[in-house]
Amino acid sequence: MISSSVAKTTVLNRIKSRASRFFGQWGVFFKGFIKHPVMVGSIIPSSSFTVKKMLAPVDWDNTKLFVEYGPGIGTFCQPILDRMRPDATLLVIDLNEDFIKYLQYNFRDSRFVAVHGSAADVNAIINNLGFAHADYILSGLPFSTLPNNLGPVIAEETAKAIRPGGAFLVYQFRARARDFMIPYFRKIDNGYALWNVLPCHLFWGWKE
Structure with a gap:
C-alpha cells in the first residue's frame, strides 16, 4: 500500500512537470518576442477560438501542403496536424x-x-x-512593422506560391494587413476574433 507521503510526492512531481512544460512554452515565446519583437508581433499566443475560426474555411481533403509563417511555439501546429490528411505536409x-x-x-x-x-x-x-505550390499559407506576421519593405515582398511571393483555389490566411491586430493582400488577391473574406489577447482581424485571401 502506498503511503500518503509517497502519494503526495507523486502528485507534486506531476504538478511540477506540467508547470515546467507550461512555463517552458511561455518562456520560449517570451524570449522570442524579446529577441525579435517586430517579427513576432505579440507577446501572447493566439487563443483556441482564433485558431478554430482561422482554420474553418480550409478544405482539408484537398490539402497536400499547408505552410505557416512565424509559427512561434506552435499554437496552430497541432490543430493543423489534427485536421490534415495522413499524406499531407505541414511546413513552418x-x-x-x-x-x-x-x-x-x-x-x-x-x-x-x-x-x-x-x-x-x-x-x-x-x-x-x-x-510545386502550397494549398494554403497561414501568417500571423505583423506586416505593417516588418523591416526592409518585407511586407509587400512576402505578400507577392505568397501569391505566387499558392495554387489556384487555395488561400492566404492572415490574422493581425491591425486591419492594415489587408492592404498588403489587395494587390494579389481579388477576393478577401474578413473576420474578427474578439476572444483573443488582443482581439485580432482575420483575413482569407483566395487565389483565383
Whole structure:
C-alpha cells in the first residue's frame, strides 16, 4: 500500500512537470518576442477560438501542403496536424532559430517540417521540398512593422506560391494587413476574433 507521503510526492512531481512544460512554452515565446519583437508581433499566443475560426474555411481533403509563417511555439501546429490528411505536409518557416529548435523537439509527426528561414523565400523553400505550390499559407506576421519593405515582398511571393483555389490566411491586430493582400488577391473574406489577447482581424485571401 502506498503511503500518503509517497502519494503526495507523486502528485507534486506531476504538478511540477506540467508547470515546467507550461512555463517552458511561455518562456520560449517570451524570449522570442524579446529577441525579435517586430517579427513576432505579440507577446501572447493566439487563443483556441482564433485558431478554430482561422482554420474553418480550409478544405482539408484537398490539402497536400499547408505552410505557416512565424509559427512561434506552435499554437496552430497541432490543430493543423489534427485536421490534415495522413499524406499531407505541414511546413513552418521562422527566422527565429529558438522557435525552430523548440518545434523540432516537440513535434515529432512525420508530416511536420520546420525550416529556419524567411517567408520571403517561400517559393524556393517549397520547391526544395519537392512541391510545386502550397494549398494554403497561414501568417500571423505583423506586416505593417516588418523591416526592409518585407511586407509587400512576402505578400507577392505568397501569391505566387499558392495554387489556384487555395488561400492566404492572415490574422493581425491591425486591419492594415489587408492592404498588403489587395494587390494579389481579388477576393478577401474578413473576420474578427474578439476572444483573443488582443482581439485580432482575420483575413482569407483566395487565389483565383
